[in-house]
Amino acid sequence: MSKEEITRETNREIDATTRWGIGLLLALVIQGGTAFYWASAINSQVQQNAKDIAATEDEVNDIESDIRAILVGIEQVKARLGIVESQ
Numbered sequence: 001m002s003k004e005e006i007t008r009e010t011n012r013e014i015d016a017t018t019r020w021g022i023g024l025l026l027a028l029v030i031q032g033g034t035a036f037y038w039a040s041a042i043n044s045q046v047q048q049n050a051k052d053i054a055a056t057e058d059e060v061n062d063i064e065s066d067i068r069a070i071l072v073g074i075e076q077v078k079a080r081l082g083i084v085e086s087q
Contacts, residue, residue, distance in 0.1 A: 078085075
């Protein structure tokens with residue numbers, strides 16, 4: 001083999017290795033971007049769920065207050081009517 005052929009073979013190997021390296025680097029960047037997007041989507045869903053839970057908690061507290069007010073009203077009506085419950 002001549003010196004030019006050896007140089008040509010060496011350059012071809014270097015080019016192939018460079019292409020593989022760039023391909024692997026691009027694959028890693030794409031996978032990292034996908035993982036970041038996936039994590040941000042999960043974070044967004046968790047935040048939305050937290051807001052929904054807080055809203056539901058407020059509704060439950062409002063219903064609890066309404067039930068207490070109804071029970072107090074029933075007790076007041078019973079007291080006015082003179083109804084006494086035996087336990």
